[in-house]
Amino acid sequence: MGNQRSAIVVGGGIIGATSAYALARRGWRVQLIDREAQAAQGASLGNGRQLSYSHTNALASPAILREIPRLVLGCDEAFKLRLKLDRAFLSWILQFLGNCTSAANRKNTLETLELADRSRAAMEQLLEQHPIEFERRQTGKLVLLRSQAELNAARASLEMKRLAGLVQAMLSYQEACFLEPALEQAREIFLGALYAPGDETGNCAEFARNLIALCEEQFGVEFHTLSRVIGVNRKCGRSVVVLDSGEERQADLVVMANGHAINQFLEPLGHRLPIQPMKGYSFTAPVGNWAPRVSVTDQRRRIVFTSLGDRVLVAGIAELGTSDTRVDQLRLQSVIAAARASLPEAAVYSEADSGWAGLRPMTPNSRPITCMLEPGIAVNAGHGMLGWTLAMGSAEKLCEVVESAT
Ligand SMILES: Cc1cc2nc3c(=O)[nH]c(=O)nc-3n(C[C@H](O)[C@H](O)[C@H](O)COP(=O)(O)OP(=O)(O)OC[C@H]3O[C@@H](n4cnc5c(N)ncnc54)[C@H](O)[C@@H]3O)c2cc1C
Known part of the structure; x- marks a missing residue:
């Protein structure tokens, strides 16, 4: 116990939960701190639930570059770019363009x-050792391709990933409908679909909560809720976290895993990471007559359909330039309209719930930042559109960078 290394993980979302687990499993004495009353109340709460192990395409691409004028002018319902005169934001945009x-x-x-x-x-x-409940479904994922240009881009992406060892298949319209009969009800014809049989879905927030409970029971992790961190610093060779109660907690290592809010603590230390919030929405509705069982992504409309059993979850919208987490009714209605236009029979849209909005912590290159910022202070953040998918791997990487720094 005397020589046990200690860590404080700031943020009890999916990234903080997996970081705490990975460190505790390696023998660290871990405190996990979150400002909310329970874990995963931020971006990890209402996300699309996709464990999208194959569809890892970065957002910044030549195709999106061509669309920038439309995005700035607000012509795309699903992707909004609100320019604002903020140095950090504009620098992020320049890096994104690069x-x-x-x-x-x-x-x-x-x-x-x-x-x-x-x-x-x-x-x-993890699941071999600890069978955690999180509504896991091994459904596979279909990405609908509506134009020749989308087909060509998907073929190029498939070839690139095949060379990297990934199994994905290009399906014709008929093959996709055979695999997922609900697609026969698609209002607009699509030309084909990319199929990733190994992709899964699961409840990210439930997973985070159950993983933290496991960490508490089996690895002695202390989870402190309703504890807002207001500062991070170094004192006498120790890393210090200051809480809004005035209390200070010390450890050998602090891991900042507090999502899009990370920069407010790093700036006083002289650091700024290229992480901006990218707002998204989701809603659930009772299943309709033709609800997809396989996960379906409608790339053109930028929405995903996820089966929850008796309900369907739809997630979508990317909005850069705002950090407001409120559900804007117009935006929510536009996601519902997009889902209805895509798969009209998938859900009873008239009975959709009141919706949810969250902020993806987005980097310009769509890759998370997992590194030592300075001795005793590490970062695991910026997981953007794929935080649920990448959480377990990033936590492993975090341990690697921490170990190599000590
Ligand atoms: C609409 C939408 C759909 C998505 N769909 C998918 C998907 O299908 N698949 C996928 O892989 N990813 C998806 N994502 C992305 C994924 O949800 C995020 O990347 C991930 O949740 C980020 O996790 P996080 O732990 O970094 O952030 P968060 O979940 O936001 O956690 C940050 C935590 O830090 C805490 N915190 C912040 N500040 C403080 C402070 N000062 N003191 C103490 N605690 C603090 C917060 O309370 C919060 O619990 C989606 C996101 C959105 C918005």
Whole structure:
């Protein structure tokens, strides 16, 4: 006990929960701290639930670059770019534009694919040892392709990932409908679909809560809720976290895993990470006559359908330039309309719930930042659109960077 290394993980979302588990499993004495009354109340709460191990394509691409004028003018219901005169935001946008080349997109997509693969392996290992409940469904994932250009891009992406060892298949319209009969009800014809049989879904928030409970019971992790961190610093060779109660907690290591809010603590230390919130929405509705069992992504409309059994969850919208977490009714209605236009019989849309909005912690290259910032202070953040998918692998990577720094 005397020589046991100690860590404080700030943020009890999916990234903080998996970071705490990975450290505790390696013998660290861990305190996990969150400002809310329970875990996973931020972006990890109402997300699309996709364990999207194959669909790791970076957002910045030559295709999105061509769309930028439309996004800025607000012509795309599903993707909004609100420009604001903020240095950090504008610098993020410039870095994003710099990642819109084919070469950068390829690099970012493949590096994320590698991390996703690591996540899948770490998840399997965890579940073999501890059968955690989280509504896991091994459904596979279909990405609908509506135009020749989308088909060509998907073929290129498939080939790139095949060379990296990934199994995905290109299906014709008939093959996709055979696999998922609900697609026959699609209002607009699609030309084909990309199928990833190994992709899964699961309740991210339930997983985070159950993983933290396991950490408390089996690894002695202390989880402190309703504890808002207001500062992080170093004193006499120790890392210090200051809470809003005035209390200070010390450890050998502090891991900042508090999602999009991370920079407010790093700036006083002289650091700024390229992480911006990207707002998204989700809603659930009772299943309709033709609810998909396989996860379906409608790339054109930027929405995903996830089966929850007796309900269907739909997630979508990417909005850069706001950090307001309130559900804007107009935006929510636009996601419902997009889902209805895509698969009209998938859900009883008239009985949709009141919706949810969350902020994805987004980096310009769609790759998370997992590193030592300075001695005693590490970061695991910026998981963007794929935090649930990448959480387990990022936590492994965190331990690696921490170990190599000590
Ligand atoms: C609409 C939508 C759909 C998505 N769909 C998917 C999907 O299908 N698959 C996928 O892989 N990913 C998806 N994502 C992305 C994923 O949800 C995020 O990447 C992930 O949840 C980020 O986790 P996090 O732990 O970094 O952040 P969060 O979950 O936001 O956790 C941060 C935590 O830090 C705490 N915190 C913040 N500040 C403080 C403070 N000062 N003191 C103490 N605690 C603090 C917060 O309370 C919170 O619990 C989606 C996101 C959205 C918005």
